[in-house]
Amino acid sequence: MKQYTQLAEIQADLRAGSLRCEDLVRQYLAAIAARPEINAFLEVFEAEVIAQAQAQDAAIARGEWQLLTGLVLGIKDNIAYKGHVFSASSKILDGFESLFSATVVERLLAEGAMIIGRLNCDEFAMGSSNENSAFGRVLNPINTDYVPGGSSGGSAAAVAAGFCHASLGTDTGGSIRQPAAYCGLVGLKPSYGRISRHGIIAFGSSFDQVGPFAKSIEDVALLTQVMAGPDAYDTTCSTLEVGQYVPIATDKKYKFAVIKELLSGEGLDPELQAAFQQKVAQLKAAGHEIVEVSFPYLPYAIPTYYILATAEASSNLSRYSGVHYGYRSGNATDLESTYKKSRTEGFGEEVKRRIMMGTFVLSEGYYDAYYGRGQKVRRLLRDKSLEILQQTDAILTPTTTGTAFKFGEKSDDPIQMYLEDIFTVLANLTGLPAISVPFATHSNGMPLGIQLMGRPFAEAEIFALAKALQA
């Protein structure tokens, strides 16, 4: 079976007549069936995607081409697809079918994408290892002893394993970029407000963004192009014009900011640190400028993120109550016990932990000390980031502190797990776009990712910067 890294290659073969969409889809279906232990898909829309492929083949025969013709896509289980179950990998929504499609799904389908199935993830997108799914953990297809990362673990694993060409994930604190790094993929968290959240199960509403996983920067850019832009259903979505993301400009020299406090390498895997330094040297040699900046607030990013995101989550998850839809405990006898028992039985441990944290930080008497202060720190972090990005084109960091870790390594210690997000949360706190691209391989055989964070709504530039990293 031929492996494609770019949609352009697929489309070339389709044009040449050496490939049909149906064959491609059947190849993916066979690959999924061959490695069930990966557990990336919660559901494969087999008959449906074959029908979509046949329709595409017929369209191609008529000479009709769309931007995403030939692209087979998996979607994270927190993205609505009309008439399909979406559960955010939670028992509390098990079997819940959406009455409508997310704006991103509609836009991708309208450009010819074929949706092959829904992808496993950490429950309600809360987690960094995909160990929190109510439907079992996802294995890293590169080495199944390792986690694929989270929360979009299924989305990353599926593309890395060749189960589909690309996938959608969501990123609230790093949930696209971290698994992209752990599975050797390109993953983008767009600027907050670049892509509609309509039809996305909310975790932290002021942080959540949908984004693509793919093997190439080009395909990530193309998918972002199709999904981005204003949406009447999401008033937090920007009305700013999207512009052109493809083709990607590659000829410029850039200024990269690196954060002094990180260069010491404290807490970093030594091999990752060395690879990062080497990449920095390589960029300099290629004529780019490296600017060392200080970012003293950085240690506050994780606590701030966990205060604000859990606060929003505690409210966003109130609707899963057992009353109107989703899981209802059979042991409930009245309204109060319907709430308590349905939520106790329906939510997993990590989700309950975060609801408790979020409820606490919003409580009367604690609001100012936690949520109120968190908002102020958030503003400081954004101001500082924008200040750095006035002098430079992007902030360059490793995506993670090391490679993917092994199952169970961090699952007993929530704090250790939360520290996984150290480099990624800044982009969510500030609303800035950030991309992770694979840049090295560790001696343990696992990939390493490097992250670029750019100016708000400068996605086009982010893709160009990412290309410069790969050059």
Add this chain to the structure above:
Amino acid sequence: MESTIYDQYELVVGLEVHAQLNTQSKAFSSDSAAYGAAPNTQVSPISLGHPGTLPKLNERALEFGVKLGLAMNCEIRRWNEFARKNYFYADLPKGYQITQHTTPICYNGWVDVRNDDGSKRRIGITRIHMEEDAGKSMHDQDAFDSLIDLNRCGVPLLEIVSEPDMRTPREAYLYLTEVRQLVRYLDICDGNMEEGSLRCDANISVRKKGATEFGVKVEVKNMNSIRNVQRAIEHEFKRQIDMLQKGETIYSETRSFDAVNGTTFALRSKEQANDYRYFPEPDLQPVVVELAYIEEVRNHMPLLPSQLIERFTNSYGLNEYDALVLTDNREVALYFNELTSLTTNYKQAANWVMGPVKSWINAEAQSMDAFPLSSKQIAALIALIDEGVVSNSVATQKLFPAMLENPAASPMDLAKQMNLVQERNVDELRMHVEAVLAAWPDKVAEYKSGKKGVLGLFMGDVMKRTQGKADPKMTSQLLNEILSS
């Protein structure tokens, strides 16, 4: 009158009024906001709180908020944020209500109420904020289950919070009447308390007269008429004073009004109250209200009762009582206002609207909108009277009822058809007068000897001979002329 222990205390009342807005669609979705549809038919995934749905502000709700704020002399907040009020209840599918917490759209306003002795009282408006309604829980419709109707879920509300400025139950009654009149004039809410489109909670406390500190306030809910708000306050005033007199402590609590026996009973103490965990609604951008927008709303404001009263008294020379009666109901006031552009006989116009027109509305139990005659026709009727074509009594007793039967016909044509036009031909009238006087020589003699009272007899006879069509003014002139010759 004997003074009682109650006279030593002062009542302090502030009201929280929820006005359900009569927008086409809901506050944050395009679902219909109409009242009275079959349960759970006006819902979409947004009203149902389905995962992945997001709110979008209905701009009409914002406009209504600004309108009401301007009518209540408020400052309008330029930078508006929405907040989430979190609590679990079966008729609140999202688990939170979208409302405004720290940035209400309107603040620092006032309305004047007119006490029965004519004195004005100014009641402060603390704030008016936008929010969405919850669904309706019905606990008495089914023997075993509570039923939930989510049609109301998401319908826009304005919550109007007054200062604790009311000192008598009557003032609360008058304030609420004023609020209801304003929302009806602005056409933003139908003001119907029985159906719950206007809801009122009262914060009630008492203190010794002369005290500067407020007493502990008790919140009373579930009063479904303005009259019941007054009754609840009357009851609470006495209940709280009785408690204090017995040395008991009043706790801050929420009570419910029992309309059957006019008392209140405890629902829950404030200590048991929810912690709503308010925080800024992240799914909605803050709304910036531009000055130009406020001006545009201001320029499109309908005339308010206070403005109409001023116009009716100052420009049209009506007395204050008439002006109050005419402005009591918005449709009646607008009808009268229209009428004043078609006739300058304002007093006559006022009498027609306050008399026959209002009588018709009352007798038919109809609204002004259903009144069949246009203001043009009433103006034409007034003109006929003014020109002496028909007499006032004929107009009231015969022509007006005929017009109601036949709203399309012109009053003049009807008057002719029915032979109601006054006899104003002097020669013709003189003939009738002379014939009457000739028939009563002894009465003429009586008149000439000074018994002027017989004039009425002559007049009545002339009317009889002319079937009521004789112009009374002319007839009386002729009688005088002939008798004194």
